[in-house]
Amino acid sequence: MTDNLGNSRGASSPLLRVANVTKRFGGFTAVDDLSLDIVPGEFFALLGPSGCGKTTLLRMLAGFETPDAGDILLDGSSIAQVAPHQRPVNMMFQNYALFPHLTVADNIAFGLKRAGLPKPDIDARVEEMVALARLQGMEARRPDQLSGGQRQRVALARSLAPRPRMLLLDEPLAALDKKLRETTQAELLEVQRRLGMTFIIVTHDQEEAMTVADRIGVMNQGRLVQVATPRALYEAPNSRWVAGFVGNINMIEGQVTSSDGGCITVAAADAGKIVVAGSASAPSVCIAIRPEKIALSRADEDAAGGVNALRGTLLDISYLGGTSTIRVQLDGGAVLRVAVANATRTDVETFASGQRITASFAPADCVVLES
Structure with missing residues (x-):
């Protein structure tokens, strides 16, 4: 069970x-009356536009603010x-902040030496972190x-070496190219799962947040506007702003004209x-439809007479x-973005600019937004 910000209730005491x-x-x-619970072992992502307060929040968790x-x-x-x-928390910075004059092993050992650990313990911990981050054979490199x-892996190993209760990551992959970032x-994610440690990552990259996080907190103007699993956030945004920010989406404004059998009918100019499957308490609503939920057919095919066949x-x-991505201008004037999977080389060859088309979607694939 979760509260309205997606915080777990009863599943585990918050770390x-x-x-x-x-x-x-x-x-x-920068951060405005914000509340959040994160449970042990969770990979949590703070996602939002520049200036929304996510890095300020991370710096407060680290103790820098x-x-x-x-x-x-x-x-x-x-x-x-x-x-x-003095906090059992470590932070991995965007620029990695490695010491250029130290070797890989010495960079990893730096915090351990400052903490006064005995040399045998330091050597054992460095060896463990080198193996964890797959840096074998690179220990003597600068x-x-x-x-x-x-x-990036050296910075991660150095951050993990003191065995913090929680690791904070500030846009750690921003400097990497797309292919390397995906790898x-x-x-x-593998390191976090193996350690069972709590990770909190700040990112502006939606795909990155969706890939690594158990839950995502979306921030705007210093507030958490929605906290949910990646799937719930994508499939059920709680506002026009979240729907427009997370992924591509079509939004159509309209007036509710009737309600029957678990569905409402909306008239859009x-x-x-x-x-749409669902209900509404307000007369004016926004209907949100993801591009991949829309099917296309020639205007003379059977879909033209069905429900939500536009x-x-x-x-x-x-x-x-x-x-x-195919853009379709409806006869009423709205422009829909439609995503078509290229499963074969000829999937989109039956469509061409200027063609009359029908865009159709199921009532259950729409989301009703009232705010």
């Missing part, structure tokens, strides 16, 4: 509790006023002798009549490799 935290910089409120109001509790004890080096992905995402004209086709 981290952020309780009504506010942080201001002069007259600007202090809340102006509210509290931060780890294992039930307040850490809001605890110095960064950072400038490593690739971007290898430097590193999988490696990061630029799209026509749309039947006639229009094909505007253009964008070939994206695995999929193609």
